[in-house]
Amino acid sequence: MSAELLVGIDVGTYSSKGVLVSLDGQILRQHVIPHGISLPAPGHVEQDAEEVWWADTVALLRELLSGPYSGADVAGIALSAIGPTLLPLDREGRPLRPGILYGVDTRGGAQIDALQAEIGEEAIFAHSGMALTSQAIGPKMRWLREREPEVWARTRTLTTASSYLTFRLTGRHVMDHHTAAHSMPLYDPRARTWSAGFAPPVLGDRGLELLPDLAWSEELAGYVTAEAAAQTGLREGTPVAVGTVDALSEAVSVGAVNPGDLMIMYGSTTFFVLVQEAPTPDPRVWTVGGAFAGQHNLAAGMSTTGSLTRWFVDELAREHPTGEAYNVLFTEAAGIAPGADGLLLLPYFSGERTPINDPRARGVIAGLTLAHTRAHLFRAVLEGVGYGIRQNIEAFRDLGADVRRIVAVGGGARTRTWLQIVSDISGEAQVLPGRTVGASYGDAFLAGRAAGFLGPEDLNRWVKIADTIQPNAAPKADYDRLYGLYRDLYVQTRPTVHALSRSAG
Template identity: 50%
Template sequence: MADSLLVGIDIGTASSKGVLVSPSGEVLARASRPCLPQEPRPPHRTSYPHPGWVEHDAESVWWADFLALSRELVAAADGRSLAGLAVSGIGPVLLPADADGRPLRPAILYGVDTRATREIDELTEELGADAILARAGTPLSSQAVGPKWRWLARHEPEVYEKTRLFLMASSYLVHKLTGEYVLDHHSASQCDPMYDLRAAGWAYDWAARVAPGIELPRLAWPTEVVGTVTGTAAAETGLPAGLPVTAGTVDAWAEATSVGVTEPGDTMVMYGSTMFLIQVLAEPAPHPALWTTRGVWPGSYSMAAGMATSGLITDWLRGLVGGEFADLVAEAAKAPVGGNGLLLLPYFAGERTPLFDPDARGVLAGLTTRHGVGEIYRATLEGIAYGVRHNLETMPSDGARRLVAVGGGTQGGLWTQIVSDVTGQEQLVPTETIGAALGDALLAAVATGSRPDAAAWNPPSTTVRPTPSATDEYAHYYHHYRNLYPATADIAHFLASRQR
């Protein structure tokens, strides 16, 4: 089995990806199922049925993507044996299912879905904000699964009554493949307030108040094999029956693993539809404006931050003005630092950390008739970079030991350079950009007995260094960025109420 191959498959918000990897970490094949917005019903479709609701259909998105990717990767293996499979997916999400694992409604997605604001306030009042922070490690926000359970019981009681299994994207796939009802510790630690962070187990007393009558899955680490591919699943997927399958995890944490963010102080910045940051911790350090969770490795912890929109804003702007991203980036690169006096708040879908304000809204300040699309596009990238700095400054004071940049937004160089200039920090850009799927393959290697060197699997190829003169100029803009949100929050909240 020493030369057997490893399979990693990740289900993302806008697309899904998979890789076939050698035991040394060489990517032998890759496959993807992208979102195709130009199609009336794209194969990977995110639904927005009501304002503040964001959903995925598990069968037509998660399972359909997995089937397409697994068959393609098995074909690419060309008869070579497989050693193990790991999966990851968007999270934390809430997918209620019946006893056989059949979904009862579309999955309610992570912090971008803001429907449970009333339930967040209720549970915080019932359990106490300080008690939640001390036990669960994270204040309740739109990211938390617990309030969404209460929302489901209140608004869709007929679904709640039929629910027997609680699944996320990764655990849904694991159940389809193996029949096992299991969730990894990291994903469970984002089910606030239903998981005890330090005890590394379900907080059954609080879970009974939040989701009464729901049987919770057994817990395992993402580095553990929890079952094998059944004959039925083998026939559907093309995977060999008996193939070991790990517990899986949330995509961002698999991506951090893919770039060697495994030691305390290591920090990943993910440039995608939303901006996400993960810092590895030696010990839990609950913070009222961030998420503290269990990590991927047994006994580990992490601190995370997430912006509600980033690449989504750049895509929105491109849709308004037309053209290609390359043209917008070229125009933005011509504009000076600050876009000739522009300042953008990137809160187009509210904001997650460190504001926890679902009613925050986007602001573009300083606009004149002299400004062009290049300056506006640059101000957009800069506004997101200010949000990254705000989150990094909210993290532990000793800061990041090293900063690793991942995701599609690292391509082209301008966005990463702006972030380094705004934060004053170097960023390492890895060689391989396939993302979470590669981290899944690494976790499968660990789970099946290999001892891979995570850093050697995907070493950095580029270092982005800050430009001192730009950093000095951005400091002035950042000062006003921090003042702009409190100065406009009341207006934003009024406008958000009208938008609902």
């Protein structure tokens, strides 16, 4: 067999996934490896780059390239991962500490305040097209410089998860434009390049030489080295795409690549990617680049959604195995009427990203009575996420962004109960692709682009829509009223939960 297969690898928050795909989009093999996260301190969320990111990548490749397949069959590979994350490397490219995760890690609050005081909020927004939030990597770079000076002194490269994996395969440090945009205030989205103007407040006396090269996700990063080939089973010289964050590859995987397409990824967090013809910057959300050269994206993200249901299962459904517990809980929740009999939940269990951008927000459950059951609580969890999704969609439309089609994807999108709740709350239809493998499938397509085998139009052959979730009219009035209460509840409880957040460290 000639080299006509494509590999996609995605390293997510709680698992890593790999697929082996033919040039026409048929999945030949796939494999999943679960893993965890580390919570070393309140607000700190980390993963080990060597023991999780790279080890999972090697294990997935060894599994995919076994039996009837080998590295000689692979025409190209692309990798995505959680992001934007921060990983410092030494001069040999070795990690100096665990990776600091994306917006669920809220450690950079003091550094955000300092950067805003030194540069100015308006100046940062004017330069970056985004406000500084827990999603931003610039403040976490400053945190590393201030809080871990020994690590900082040894750092020669500041990279992210997908870029680190691409480096391990190719020996080249390169980052995609989508991820780089979150390194504000170091990235200039107009010039599509690193910018030294605001570097000193972030990097101190270090310069932009700490940062990787820049390229588009679909471009060629380099080729598999002899060392990487020996570890992974890939063929030396195999083309490697630049890659990107998992959410952007997820959008590619379901064909959300045309202006007006909004992908909602129901994962450990909920992530939104809206493709635009022209950017519409707003401090509530994120203005970033797309996967394909020259594209504009508007992005947003909630901090705790799938991970909230996972917490619920682990803490309140221990009598069932995990997979069975989800089935039980979703069945129970489907039997509860909209509104959960007066329960309302704010899903801010790890702070919240867009559109409130409040790392000190916390989960709130309001309206509990002795009549409420576990089923009511789980229904309130699903509805709380639904209200947050509606708030993000409304934020897009408030700033004039054009949302024409919503595509649902991710683990939560396999549960019709949750999708129907979201459509009923938001009043929005959601289309479902026939194949929802996830970001790894989008990675495989990016691999085909980088290797020169696929054009953008080939995505139409890879992705077919199978179903549409239409909103029900009956619960609209109740959900509209509860949505208003949801927004009020955050404002009214904010002083209390902020005080509790400070008291917890």
